[in-house]
Amino acid sequence: MQEAISDIVWELGNQKDIISTDPEDLHAHGYSSWSTVNPDELPVAVAYPRTTEHVATIVRVCHRHRVPVIPFSGGTSLEGNFSAPYGGVSIDFAYMNNIIQVNKDDMDVIVQPSVGWRDLNDELVKLGTGLFFPVDPGPTARIGGMIGTNCSGTNAVRYGTMKDWVINLTVVLSDGQIIKTRRRPRKSSAGYNLNSLFVGSEGTLGIVTEGEWRITQPFSTLKLAVLPEETSVAVVTFPSIRHAASAAASIMQAAIPMQCLEIMDEVQMRVVNLSKFTAPRVWVEKPTLFLKFAGTKGSVKEQIQLVEKITANHKGGNFEFAKDEQEQQLLWSARKESLWSMLSLRKEGEDVWSTDVAVPLSRLADIIEVSKKEMDELGLFASILGHIGDGNFHESIMYNKNDESERAKVEACVKNMVRLAIEMDGTCTGEHGVGWGKKESLLWEVGSETVGVMATIKNSLDPRWILNPGKIMEVPWERQDDHSAAKD
Ligand SMILES: Cc1cc2nc3c(=O)[nH]c(=O)nc-3n(C[C@H](O)[C@H](O)[C@H](O)COP(=O)(O)OP(=O)(O)OC[C@H]3O[C@@H](n4cnc5c(N)ncnc54)[C@H](O)[C@@H]3O)c2cc1C
Missing domain, CATH: 3.30.70.2190 (Alpha-Beta Plaits)
Structure with a gap:
């Protein structure tokens, strides 16, 4: 990993502030206090690219050294999605935060990965477009991560989820190759729907980026909606x-x-x-x-x-x-x-476990009632909230993270809720993604054959399993050895 870091610095021309190994920086990019799970490891470095070419160089070097690469945008995901269980290099897009082009008449916008959805909407108001971008997850989430988790928000019941708003993406693949998924019409049936493959893949199949170097091949084009009267x-x-x-x-x-x-x-x-x-x-x-x-x-x-x-x-x-x-x-x-609000009530040593499931509408009242009863029986401070119009809701449970038995009880309660949702033909995650925390739940939900198909896709796009390894599915043993060797 140290060799990879030196090579990145060298290949990017020794530019200042491109790589950080500051311990606080590593912590901020490998740990999240609102995530349900946090593996013990941290990334060994954080890279701050300015262009798509930078990202491609970083990924190419990591590919050569078989070092994990983990994309990081707003850092608000909740299932350990951007954690670094195998170490590696976190790529933070903080400097790639431009709105490149607003096409008012086409009702679309071209953006870089670190543009926040709220900033985008403020800018659309400032420009007097009468348009807005309706996908609204955590207030500080940014487009790259929103694509990563195929997020939703309160507007999803009317406007759908992130996948419905992506027109095209520029993606850096695991060997550093750059591709663009499609051009800019609002619909297309030309070939495989690669947008759908990358949206929701949590950075495990490719890194969504932008093209300052060629303005006609930008990061991602998103649809916009008309502001209601x-x-x-x-x-x-x-x-x-x-x-x-x-x-x-x-x-x-x-x-x-x-x-x-x-x-x-x-x-x-x-x-x-x-x-x-x-x-x-x-x-x-x-x-x-x-x-x-x-x-x-x-x-x-x-x-x-x-x-x-x-x-x-x-x-x-x-x-x-x-x-x-x-x-x-x-x-x-x-x-x-x-x-x-819930996090602000934590006392010393306490954490909040916030998880989500979704079920068909007709089963909503049943699952919420049962889940609430089970939570109440834990005797802990716990609440239910959610995007109920989509059949999607969350449990937030406050617990003492230093008390193993309390943590085990919370985990069992969450697992029960997930099992129940799946029994009702629902899903283990309506919007937060699988990340590091819900891999077992994904197996319950779709079965090993379907996860096997996902692994085949992963293998063909990332044969060295360097892109955000350990998320969505387990890393095969032989690849785990690669990552351990890189770490040693
Ligand atoms: C207060 C609060 C409220 C929330 N409410 C909602 C809600 O209503 N609905 C909802 O869906 N979620 C919600 N979330 C969760 C979170 O906001 C979403 O998961 C959001 O999509 C994450 O975006 P981010 O920019 O923070 O991504 P990050 O946390 O940085 O990353 C998320 C995932 O995407 C990957 N990724 C990041 N950048 C890229 C890239 N450029 N290319 C490829 N992969 C990338 C990461 O590796 C990671 O796997 C909430 C979170 C908080 C803290």
Whole structure:
């Protein structure tokens, strides 16, 4: 690995600030306090490329030395996705953060991997485009990592997930070769759908990058959506989590085009109150649905009337609308900041296990009720929240990370929830990805034959298993020896 680092520095012309081996930097790129799992190892270096050619050089050198390469964008992923269990070089795209081209008339944008989705939207407002990019995961997530995890967010119920917004990608392959997946039309049926192969592959098949060196071959082109004429935000409370979940399923079954449909249980509402993130506002501590309506004035009015009727049928009460845009943001921030709220309540030695599953809509109320009961029986501080309109929800459990038996109980509870979701024909992860933490769950979900097909694809694109090894599936033994040899 040391030889690889020297070669990278040499081949990039001894440029300053391209490689860091600062221990704090290594820690920040191999450990995450909000991730469910963290392997013991850290990367041995962090590379800061400025161009696609830099990335290609770094990857080519690592390929030669059989050294792992782990891409890193915003660092907000939650399943140990960017951790470095086999050491290696973390590639941080911090300096590749340009919006290269906004094509207003084509409703698309060309960006580099370190552009944050919020910064992109701010820029689109500043330019007066009337457009926005609707995929909204963790507030500080960036496009490269969002492609990595095929993320979602609160808008997914209406706008779909990251895979629906990618037009093309420029990708550095495991031997340093650079490819572009397709050109810029909004649709294409030319050949294999390589976008779908790379989106959600967590950096295990290729590194998504940009092409400063050739502006016509840029990193990734994303579709944009038109900002709705009218938006309205409301909250409504329910006597039980089952009532709230059933109401959400009924809203979806009525085909009401919600922009967002989110759930938080009474514990999570208490967490928001305790954290004071939205003070001085105090929330009713009951299971709550957060609703966002969008469209023309007329259609928003119609959607609200329909939803009010449905929620009333499920004993929903205290339907409360935001009076103005500021209040809309306040109401919504309670949902968007929910993980931070939970994290802010941690005491010394405590951690939060935050995990996600998704099930078909008709099974939502059942799984949420059972999972909540199991969590409550743990006797720990734990909440349920999520993107309920997509059948996707999260458990956040506070536990003492130094207490082995407590950790084991939490792990068992999470595994039970995953098993139950799979039994209901659901998935072990609706949006956070498999990462380092859910490899066993992926096997339960799709079976060894299907994981075998994934391994065949991995083998053909990355025969030395250097790209983010140990994520999504286990590294074969012979390749583990390679990585250990590189480390030694
Ligand atoms: C408060 C909070 C709220 C969240 N809410 C949501 C939510 O609502 N919905 C949701 O889906 N997720 C959510 N997340 C999780 C997280 O924001 C997403 O997983 C997001 O997509 C990660 O983006 P990132 O830039 O932080 O990626 P990183 O964590 O840096 O990386 C994620 C993965 O992508 C790979 N990767 C990074 N850059 C590249 C690249 N250029 N090419 C190829 N692979 C790459 C990494 O190796 C890693 O495997 C939340 C997280 C937090 C902390």
